[in-house]
Amino acid sequence: MSVFKKFWDDVSSLWSLIVGLKVTGKNFADKNVTLHYPRETVTSGQLEGFRGPLELIGKPKDPAKPKCIACMMCVTACPSKCITVVKAKAPKPTEAELQAMKEAEERGEKVKKPKAPKEPAKFLYDFSLCSLCGSCVENCPAKALRYSSNVYLTVTDRKELKMDLLARLGAQAEAAAVETVVENPKNVEAEPVEKEAGTES
Amino acid sequence: MPVELIKLLIALVAIAAFVGLNGLVLVYLERKVAGFVQRRPGPYEVGPQGLLQPLADAVKLIGKQLFTPKGADKLLFWMAPVLSFFPVLLLFLPIPFGPVATGMEMNLGLLLILAFAGLNVLAICLAGWGSNNKWGILGAARGVAQSVAYEIPLLLSVLAIAFMTGSLNLTTIVEGQGGWPWQWNVFVQPLAFIIYFVSALGETNRAPFDLPEAESELTAGFHTEYSGMGFGMFFLAEYANMIVVCSVAAALFLGGWHGPFFDGAWWFLAKVYTLLLIMIWLRWTYPRVRFDQLLNINWKWLMPLALLNLFITAFVMKL
Numbered sequence: 169m170s171v172f173k174k175f176w177d178d179v180s181s182l183w184s185l186i187v188g189l190k191v192t193g194k195n196f197a198d199k200n201v202t203l204h205y206p207r208e209t210v211t212s213g214q215l216e217g218f219r220g221p222l223e224l225i226g227k228p229k230d231p232a233k234p235k236c237i238a239c240m241m242c243v244t245a246c247p248s249k250c251i252t253v254v255k256a257k258a259p260k261p262t263e264a265e266l267q268a269m270k271e272a273e274e275r276g277e278k279v280k281k282p283k284a285p286k287e288p289a290k291f292l293y294d295f296s297l298c299s300l301c302g303s304c305v306e307n308c309p310a311k312a313l314r315y316s317s318n319v320y321l322t323v324t325d326r327k328e329l330k331m332d333l334l335a336r337l338g339a340q341a342e343a344a345a346v347e348t349v350v351e352n353p354k355n356v357e358a359e360p361v362e363k364e365a366g367t368e369s
Numbered sequence: 370m371p372v373e374l375i376k377l378l379i380a381l382v383a384i385a386a387f388v389g390l391n392g393l394v395l396v397y398l399e400r401k402v403a404g405f406v407q408r409r410p411g412p413y414e415v416g417p418q419g420l421l422q423p424l425a426d427a428v429k430l431i432g433k434q435l436f437t438p439k440g441a442d443k444l445l446f447w448m449a450p451v452l453s454f455f456p457v458l459l460l461f462l463p464i465p466f467g468p469v470a471t472g473m474e475m476n477l478g479l480l481l482i483l484a485f486a487g488l489n490v491l492a493i494c495l496a497g498w499g500s501n502n503k504w505g506i507l508g509a510a511r512g513v514a515q516s517v518a519y520e521i522p523l524l525l526s527v528l529a530i531a532f533m534t535g536s537l538n539l540t541t542i543v544e545g546q547g548g549w550p551w552q553w554n555v556f557v558q559p560l561a562f563i564i565y566f567v568s569a570l571g572e573t574n575r576a577p578f579d580l581p582e583a584e585s586e587l588t589a590g591f592h593t594e595y596s597g598m599g600f601g602m603f604f605l606a607e608y609a610n611m612i613v614v615c616s617v618a619a620a621l622f623l624g625g626w627h628g629p630f631f632d633g634a635w636w637f638l639a640k641v642y643t644l645l646l647i648m649i650w651l652r653w654t655y656p657r658v659r660f661d662q663l664l665n666i667n668w669k670w671l672m673p674l675a676l677l678n679l680f681i682t683a684f685v686m687k688l
């Protein structure tokens with residue numbers, strides 16, 4: 169009995185050979201997915217799920233300012249310690265303001281001391297250490313971080329991988345303002361790939 | 370007889386040119402098919418659609434330094450690639466490419482092919498032994514075990530056709546078949562055809578039976594130590610062997626140069642290339658089998674089936 173069953177198993181598993189041929193045959197007939205790089209470049213549609221080096225997301229109203237609230241969550245969450253955030257300091261009161269404050273205090277009024285704004289003064293990111301694990305993106309309460317779609321990143325010096333994300337955001341906002349609506353698929357950096365993140369909050 | 374001799378010489382030169390040309394075409398085909406199966410373009414940059422890539426490869430192979438490893442047996446080491454390539458040319462002699470395009474018609478053509486095909490094993494054995502390399506010798510040992518095993522069902526399936534037609538002359542066998550597919554031998558002997566084809570894969574060391582080379586285990590098996598044209602000869606011999614087994618299959622089972630409407634060499638070439646493409650397709654589909662599986666397939670399946678097929682054929686022919 170078991171001999172016949174084994175025999176039948178062996179024969180029926182021949183079918184899997186046909187299935188295999190079908191799979192490769194189908195792929196053979198399908199379109200290539202390779203991009204002939206210098207002649208073709210990536211369009212944003214092909215970048216779905218692509219993880220480029222991190223970048224900050226600007227505020228919807230003021231795209232040069234990051235949504236980041238300098239909470240340090242990403243710095244703590246990063247396993248590779250590649251993010252450095254420096255909180256913005258409270259603005260230093262001028263001489264006249266100091267005088268006014270002193271006077272008010274003497275009069276016994278409640279003094280409003282200038283508070284530190286909730287934004288980063290520096291946002292440094294070392295891509296050479298980043299494993300693109302996504303911990304920072306997931307942990308950011310303000311949803312201020314995302315992966316860029318910077319496919320063609322090349323540098324000749326390791327130092328260039330240490331990026332200043334605030335400067336980058338500023339440059340992006342400037343470029344977006346200049347370019348307005350002109351679509352330029354080659355310049356993927358300037359393309360607003362993540363629309364929904366901007367409208368979410 | 371000098372006329373015969375000159376004819377033989379011309380045939381050999383023509384065959385050498387044919388093998389070289391087809392080698393180039395097959396290298397290109399193989400890489401293109403592999404590319405497409407993996408959704409990439411394959412060779413693309415050299416020439417239009419990468420057509421000149423095999424030429425570039427050939428120039429590279431010819432230009433490379435020939436290197437003999439330390440401790441290798443020089444004579445055997447360099448005899449192996451020669452021995453692997455040149456006998457293959459002989460195998461093309463009795464193959465009927467067209468109604469007149471046969472290198473040398475002989476009564477025992479089939480036997481000649483089967484006999485000389487065995488020399489390839491010897492070449493593999495010498496290559497592995499001569500190169501004084503453990504991967505080489507392992508590959509050679511596998512090659513010998515595999516070829517010896519797969520030669521038997523191959524012979525048995527060919528024998529079934531020989532029983533049916535009563536001839537070992539390939540031209541006679543082709544002439545016995547008609548133009549349309551139902552007049553071909555494969556229609557009467559489908560099992561023999563399948564056994565022949567699977568054994569032919571084993572004989573030519575093609576994937577999924579490419580254990581003598583097995584890159585992932587043996588680096589390159591028997592030709593690990595060969596560089597430049599030493600490797601090139603093995604490479605060319607492998608493709609030439611593929612063409613031979615496919616040509617024999619086309620002649621024995623698929624009606625040779627007979628075809629619907631117009632008989633001729635183009636039908637033969639079309640059939641051979643279809644079979645070659647199937648071989649390439651198989652290679653990029655299946656993973657390599659394990660060695661025990663390889664031998665099990667042969668001794669437990671192909672052999673009994675081929676024997677059974679032979680007995681039935683003999684029985685039916687006697688009736």
Ligand code: SF4
Binds near residue numbers: 222247248249300
């Ligand atoms: S993706 Fe991972 S490694 Fe990179 S900065 Fe974020 S947390 Fe660190």
Ligand code: SF4
Binds near residue numbers: 240242309
């Ligand atoms: S990027 Fe997000 S997690 Fe990191 S400091 Fe800014 S708000 Fe916090």
